[in-house]
Amino acid sequence: xxxxxxxxxxxxxxxxxxxxxxxxxxxxxxxxxxxxxxxxxxxxxxxxxxxxxxxxxxxxxxxxxxxxxxxxxxxxxxxxxxxxxxxxxxxxxxxxxxxxxxxxxxxxxxxxxxxxxxxxxxxxxxxxxxxxxxxxxxxxxxxxxxx
Amino acid sequence: xxxxxxxxxxxxxxxxxxxxxxxxxxxxxxxxxxxxxxxxxxxxxxxxxxxxxxxxxxxxxxxxxxxxxxxxxxxxxxxxxxxxxxxxxxxxxxxxxxxxxxxxxxxxxxxxxxxxxxxxxxxxxxxxxxxxxxxxxxxxxxxxxxxxxxxxxxxxxxxxxxxxxxxxxxxxxxxxxxxxxxxxxxxxxxxxxxxxxxxxxxxxxxxxxxxxxxxxxxxxxxxxxxxxxxxxxxxxxxxxxxxxxxxxxxxxxxxxxxxxxxxxxxxxxxxxxxxxxxxxxxxxxxxxxxxxxxxxxxxxxxxxxxxxxxxxxxxxxxxxxxxxxx
Amino acid sequence: xxxxxxxxxxxxxxxxxxxxxxxxxxxxxxxxxxxxxxxxxxxxxxxxxxxxxxxxxxxxxxxxxxxxxxxxxxxxxxxxxxxxxxxxxxxxxxxxxxxxxxxxxxxxxxxxxxxxxxxxxxxxxxxxxxxxxxxxxxxxxxxxxxxxxxxxxxxxxxxxxxxxxxxxxxxxxxxxxxxxxxxxxxxxxxxxxxxxxxxxxxxxxxxxxxxxxxxxxxxxxxxxxxxxxxxxxxxxxxxxxxxxxxxxxxxxxxxxxxxxxxxxxxxxxxxxxxxxxxxxxxxxxxxxxxxxxxxxxxxxxxxxxxxxxxxxxxxxxxxxxxxxxxxxxxxxxxxxxxxxxx
Numbered sequence: 001x002x003x004x005x006x007x008x009x010x011x012x013x014x015x016x017x018x019x020x021x022x023x024x025x026x027x028x029x030x031x032x033x034x035x036x037x038x039x040x041x042x043x044x045x046x047x048x049x050x051x052x053x054x055x056x057x058x059x060x061x062x063x064x065x066x067x068x069x070x071x072x073x074x075x076x077x078x079x080x081x082x083x084x085x086x087x088x089x090x091x092x093x094x095x096x097x098x099x100x101x102x103x104x105x106x107x108x109x110x111x112x113x114x115x116x117x118x119x120x121x122x123x124x125x126x127x128x129x130x131x132x133x134x135x136x137x138x139x140x141x142x143x144x145x146x147x
Numbered sequence: 148x149x150x151x152x153x154x155x156x157x158x159x160x161x162x163x164x165x166x167x168x169x170x171x172x173x174x175x176x177x178x179x180x181x182x183x184x185x186x187x188x189x190x191x192x193x194x195x196x197x198x199x200x201x202x203x204x205x206x207x208x209x210x211x212x213x214x215x216x217x218x219x220x221x222x223x224x225x226x227x228x229x230x231x232x233x234x235x236x237x238x239x240x241x242x243x244x245x246x247x248x249x250x251x252x253x254x255x256x257x258x259x260x261x262x263x264x265x266x267x268x269x270x271x272x273x274x275x276x277x278x279x280x281x282x283x284x285x286x287x288x289x290x291x292x293x294x295x296x297x298x299x300x301x302x303x304x305x306x307x308x309x310x311x312x313x314x315x316x317x318x319x320x321x322x323x324x325x326x327x328x329x330x331x332x333x334x335x336x337x338x339x340x341x342x343x344x345x346x347x348x349x350x351x352x353x354x355x356x357x358x359x360x361x362x363x364x365x366x367x368x369x370x371x372x373x374x375x376x377x378x379x380x381x382x383x384x385x386x387x388x389x390x391x392x393x394x395x396x397x398x399x400x401x402x403x404x405x406x407x408x409x410x411x412x413x414x415x416x417x418x419x420x421x422x423x424x425x426x427x428x429x430x431x432x433x434x435x436x437x438x439x440x441x442x443x444x445x446x447x448x449x450x451x452x453x454x455x456x457x458x459x460x461x462x463x464x465x466x467x468x469x470x471x472x473x
Numbered sequence: 474x475x476x477x478x479x480x481x482x483x484x485x486x487x488x489x490x491x492x493x494x495x496x497x498x499x500x501x502x503x504x505x506x507x508x509x510x511x512x513x514x515x516x517x518x519x520x521x522x523x524x525x526x527x528x529x530x531x532x533x534x535x536x537x538x539x540x541x542x543x544x545x546x547x548x549x550x551x552x553x554x555x556x557x558x559x560x561x562x563x564x565x566x567x568x569x570x571x572x573x574x575x576x577x578x579x580x581x582x583x584x585x586x587x588x589x590x591x592x593x594x595x596x597x598x599x600x601x602x603x604x605x606x607x608x609x610x611x612x613x614x615x616x617x618x619x620x621x622x623x624x625x626x627x628x629x630x631x632x633x634x635x636x637x638x639x640x641x642x643x644x645x646x647x648x649x650x651x652x653x654x655x656x657x658x659x660x661x662x663x664x665x666x667x668x669x670x671x672x673x674x675x676x677x678x679x680x681x682x683x684x685x686x687x688x689x690x691x692x693x694x695x696x697x698x699x700x701x702x703x704x705x706x707x708x709x710x711x712x713x714x715x716x717x718x719x720x721x722x723x724x725x726x727x728x729x730x731x732x733x734x735x736x737x738x739x740x741x742x743x744x745x746x747x748x749x750x751x752x753x754x755x756x757x758x759x760x761x762x763x764x765x766x767x768x769x770x771x772x773x774x775x776x777x778x779x780x781x782x783x784x785x786x787x788x789x790x791x792x793x794x795x796x797x798x799x800x801x802x803x804x805x806x807x808x809x810x811x812x813x814x815x
Contacts, residue, residue: 053399053402054399062732063732074459074461075459084457084459084461085454085455087464088439088457088461089454090464091434091461091463092402092454093398093402094464095430096398096401096402096431098471099336099344099430100345100348100398101341101345101347101349102341102345103341104467104468104471105468107464108465109463109464109465140394141391142389142392144388144736145731145733173799173804174678174803174804175608178793179799180707180804181707181798182706182707183703201797265605265607266606266607266673267608268678286608287607287676288605351502354504356717358712358716358743359711360709360711360713360797362711364711364797376746376748384727385725385727385740385741385746386535387535388535388729388738388740417713417797419717419795420504420524421502421503422502
């Protein structure tokens with residue numbers, strides 16, 4: 001997958017990955033020598049439902065251009081139901097962000113299991129590509145963090 | 148109103164209640180304030196008219212800790228908040244004696260003044276016994292008659308209905324005030340382009356002075372310590388130094404009450420800068436209704452709240468991009 | 474005395490703004506507040522009271538004090554520059570101008586607040602008489618004259634003309650700068666306007682509000698009054714009254730972590746908040762009754778006790794308009810009046 005890299009723009013992308021599935025998926029991607037852009041910074045969380053809306057907004061505040069949340073597939077949550085709650089919360093939050101005019105491509109949720117190294121790599125590649133196409137996040141940032 | 152006072156006196160006298168939570172006449176025609184009354188003499192100042200917009204349910208949190216029962220006057224829309232607070236175990240039903248009071252739509256002095264009126268010294272036609280069709284406004288610069296509906300709070304024009312969700316007895320008549328669709332404005336914003344939406348909210352929110360009135364008046368915001376007040380948390384900023392903070396505060400506040408907000412409209416009523424804060428809450432309510440099924444917070448004490456329940460077949464967050472019109 | 478036609482005012486704004494920053498009531502989304510003038514701003518001089526007072530111009534809601542930056546292992550501290558350019562605040566009413574006089578008592582006494590002092594030094598106040606005072610006004614109780622405010626230049630809007638009277642050196646200089654737009658005028662129209670304003674002021678519902686019994690020497694009596702216990706009950710503990718007030722001057726100092734440094738800023742605080750003056754041991758005032766009492770005792774008792782009887786309320790009536798629970802300083806004053814009668 002090629003990424004149009006002719007601009008100065010180097011996006012910052014935060015990926016919240018659940019400890020039990022997606023983080024292990026990232027690990028598998030690494031040990032399988034699959035690549036994904038270095039723009040993605042992974043933050044490991046115990047469960048996708050650990051991510052509260054403030055985490056997402058805080059990431060944007062500090063200069064993230066895109067935020068992606070990865071968790072276990074619905075039904076596979078290590079804690080039985082955490083990702084179900086996360087799913088509703090994130091749906092509502094993303095809808096609200098879209099509503100106040102933040103481009104909806106900047107946020108995404110993907111379910112990645114521990115066996116899906118390929119999916120992890122592909123997801124990150126496509127998300128990064130999307131962020132490149134959207135460009136810099138200027139609608140949800142704190143200017144004080146810039147200089 | 149007299150019937151209400153008489154009944155309150157009776158209940159105080161026979162010891163059913165230890166105090167009355169209602170509204171006390173102000174020093175101007177339009178500024179009654181929430182108040183506790185403990186005896187007959189104090190009740191002389193009791194008032195209930197079109198300007199009693201304040202939702203008293205939240206005061207019941209404190210009143211629940213007091214000795215004896217409190218007689219609380221609830222308008223139909225306030226009764227949703229009361230029941231929601233009960234559901235969250237923030238107030239004690241046993242400590243309340245609820246009189247459901249009638250409502251013919253509540254007034255907003257700012258909207259009355261928006262009819263080109265300055266120096267308002269008197270308003271008649273706002274008593275519950277009036278037919279509430281027309282207001283006579285006396286000002287220092289001349290008098291004017293305006294239709295009652297033109298002075299009404301926004302929330303009354305999209306009223307949820309005049310039925311009390313919970314009460315021990317009912318006093319006073321109500322009148323239907325609904326003239327508009329509750330989600331019309333939200334739908335209109337959804338139709339805008341991304342840039343227009345952003346410009347719209349940026350402009351509205353730029354007025355926010357972070358006085359926290361919306362939060363403190365909100366019956367759903369009943370946390371003992373708000374996340375925005377905690378000194379252990381670096382979001383405890385007291386001013387919107389950067390425009391990001393306006394968004395952070397209002398999005399998070401609306402999110403924290405999502406699924407619990409009854410749409411009582413108090414946030415918009417109290418905002419000193421007239422920010423239409425209900426647009427945030429109603430967006431969540433609209434999304435919940437559309438994605439997870441119709442839900443009205445405070446209407447049903449047994450119903451499962453939308454954000455603390457789920458089904459396997461719930462839509463994926465990618466639905467946002469599919470539904471988005473921008 | 475000079476004058477300028479109302480329709481020529483945009484030219485006046487432009488002329489001033491070419492040389493200095495112009496801060497003026499501007500309407501945004503239906504609400505009027507003081508803002509820096511720009512060509513496309515919707516100037517609104519007709520609204521009597523801006524939501525927030527003009528206090529921001531001299532004591533902004535938030536201002537950075539200094540910035541700390543981390544470079545390698547060194548810290549660089551950059552203090553914020555003081556205001557060094559002149560600016561004009563246009564349209565301040567008598568109450569707001571007096572509000573600045575109250576702030577002066579706080580910030581210009583030793584130790585002088587350099588940020589505030591710099592703004593005061595460079596600020597030029599163009600005040601404006603209240604053409605149509607409103608029912609929430611009670612500046613008369615504090616000895617103010619809505620028809621003749623203080624300021625560097627005093628103006629009156631009479632019909633389609635703005636009358637312009639410079640009273641200080643700063644005001645004279647500003648007048649000289651915009652002289653080409655002004656024409657000479659006599660005082661007749663202004664005198665008539667003053668009379669009519671005075672007549673209206675007499676008719677205001679709060680025109681007879683009496684401050685008797687409120688001064689620096691009644692501390693114990695007022696502080697220990699049982700009235701506070703019932704009076705504070707409707708208070709929601711929000712900061713609306715504080716933030717719209719032209720004289721509230723309490724602030725907090727906070728640090729913002731930018732990820733690569735720290736911005737230290739100060740911002741308005743409210744004595745109504747539970748974390749106001751929070752210290753390691755906890756809080757001085759731990760009930761809302763105490764916090765509520767503090768606000769009014771400060772305005773009507775502590776402040777006059779320390780400032781030769783000057784109250785730190787100017788009667789602008791913004792809290793009367795804006796309090797979500799319709800609670801305000803007038804009701805407090807009246808509650809004590811009533812109790813003492815009995």
